[in-house]
Amino acid sequence: MSNRYIQHYESLLNHLESQSLRRKLKISDSPSAPVMRINGQEMLTFCSNDYLGLANHPEIASAMIEGAKMYGGGSGASHMISGHHQAHDQLERALASTQAKHIPHVKGLFFSTGYMANMAAITGISAGLGENQVMSIFSEELNHASLIDGVRLANKQNSAKVYVYPHQDLVALEKLLSEDRNHFKLIVTDGVFSMDGSIAPANQLLTLAEKYDALLMIDDAHGFGVLGNDGYGILSLFNIDSHDALASRIIYVGTLGKAAGLSGAFIAAHEHLTEWIMQKGRAYIYTTASPPSIAHGLLKSLKLINQAEHRNALRENIAYWRQHLKLNKWQLIESSTAIQPIVIGRNEDALQVADALYKKNIWVPAIRPPTVPAGTARLRITLSASHTTEQIDQLINAISEVEHAL
Ligand SMILES: Cc1ncc(COP(=O)(O)O)c(C=O)c1O
Structure with a gap:
């Protein structure tokens, strides 16, 4: 049985196949x-x-079983309704503490996936800025698809103005920042670029953020658990210090399905930034919280990462x-x-x-x-x-x- 849609999609699929x-x-x-x-x-x-070989670590598997015994299967609801369990709360505190050396007044927010964390962070931080106020977003050319999608949605949903700057080109970025007249600015970059392994110059980006009064969002999906002497990611690698006022400009995103060996992601930022993302990030609000047993397993994984x-x-x-x-x-x-x-x-x-x-x-x-x-x-x-x-x-x-x- 088929209709014109089935035939059309079949020919589209065949076309993809023919292009490898x-x-x-x-x-x-x-x-x-x-x-x-x-x-x-x-x-x-x-x-x-x-990256650390934790996905099949017996202590994490045992912690998840223990978590399932304590909390059962599903979380039951979104975080904002009744799905935010003790394990999620403990995990958010532990995740925030991994960045406390680098970000002042840090607060963590846990998500089911990195894709959602990026969508929520970018759309949330650019939402509701005030009358006639929009965010200008400066996005690295080789950013991950989830950042690109977040930026595109912020553009549609919050009228954010979007610039894409060439890979690792700080001169081009500075030119764009200096020419932009918006009051609110956000630089968005991968920490470790997922398809070529290069590392973003976090300290130079932060200096630019300070000079042009912008926020800096770093998606450290491939750095968290791996970079720095403590394994806590790119901010440790660059010794970014929470006593330095400019560090309050950072929105850090770490994912937990890669080096951490499980699944999920988190935002760590100054508490006011995190709280705003929680209030306005629709990808945080309108979704069921992941099973608490995963959060319980992740607490073990954080210990192993260290x-x-x-x-x-x-x-x-x-x-x-x-x-x-x-x-x-x-x-x-x-x-x-x-x-x-x-x-x-x-x-x-x-x-x-x-x-x-x-x-x-x-x-x-x-x-x-x-x-x-x-x-x-x-x-x-x-x-x-x-x-x-x-x-x-x-x-x-x-x-x-x-x-x-x-
Ligand atoms: C740089 C980067 N950010 C975000 C994500 C999305 O994270 P998640 O797989 O947890 O959705 C990925 C990969 O999946 C990634 O490589």
């Missing part, structure tokens, strides 16, 4: 780990964001990989983080390389536009503390063979 842009799901029937069973086949994986052993193992793996990989045709992007992409170029070539590796039982995703700019399709290799040196050698050898053969 149709995404396909692979089913895993084992926990997230370096070796996973995918469709019944054992695969060596370099694709998760489980232990240096996982981060040290990750750092050693990154150094080993960069030292031993030798490429001829392709380019390993400069990156000191767990995200270690190799740029291949054309969509079909990147897919062909990923397929060739897959045939060798190694799973590395090929990332194509619109996630990355056209002509820069790439393998997005991610390393974890739980990869062994032998597994990294296996990847290096397989890549050399495929590069040689193609």
Whole structure:
């Protein structure tokens, strides 16, 4: 049975397929780990964001079971109604304390996902500024889709004025900031850029925010748990100090489905900023709170994040990989983080390389536009503390063979 819609969408899907842009799901029937069973086949994986190897940590699994025994299954309602449980409250305090060294009067707000945290933060902070007042938003070119969507919604919903500045180009950003006449300004950036692993210059951005009297929002999805001596993310890396008045301009977003090994996200900012996002962020208000057992599990995960052993193992793996990989045709992007992409170029070539590796039982995703700019399709290799040196050698050898053969 079909109608013109079914036929139309079928032809759209076929068009995607013909451009090598149709995404396909692979089913895993084992926990997230370096070796996973995918469709019944054992695969060596370099694709998760489980940078510290916590996603399958027994203490987190036990904490979630304990949480389920204490609080049951679902939260029952949105946070603003009856869904905000003791575990959520404890977690928000613990999350805020991870940024207390950096942000004065910090308050945390927990979300079910990073996508929602970004939507709520950007739309909330730009809402209801006063009569005839709108926010000017300065958004980094390579920002994550959830930031882009938040900015687009703020533009539609709150008439925010939007500028996109080129990747890491502080001169261009400063020019835009200096020319903008709005009273309210917000700079929005990824902390670690998710598709190339580079780190935003947080201290220089903060200086610009101070100079042009703007707020600075940093989405540290790939930095929280990994960067800094305490693992608490990009603000620790740059030693940003809460005694410095300019730090009250920061809206920090950390996600909890990557290095923290579970799911969710949080905002940490001066209490007045956080409170406004809570009051106005529709992606916070109009959604059921995630199960309290997840918050209970995350309290355990925060303790594990703070232990240096996982981060040290990750750092050693990154150094080993960069030292031993030798490429001829392709380019390993400069990156000191767990995200270690190799740029291949054309969509079909990147897919062909990923397929060739897959045939060798190694799973590395090929990332194509619109996630990355056209002509820069790439393998997005991610390393974890739980990869062994032998597994990294296996990847290096397989890549050399495929590069040689193609
Ligand atoms: C930079 C960045 N921000 C936000 C998100 C969204 O976080 P979540 O997966 O928790 O929705 C992701 C990835 O998923 C990301 O890479």
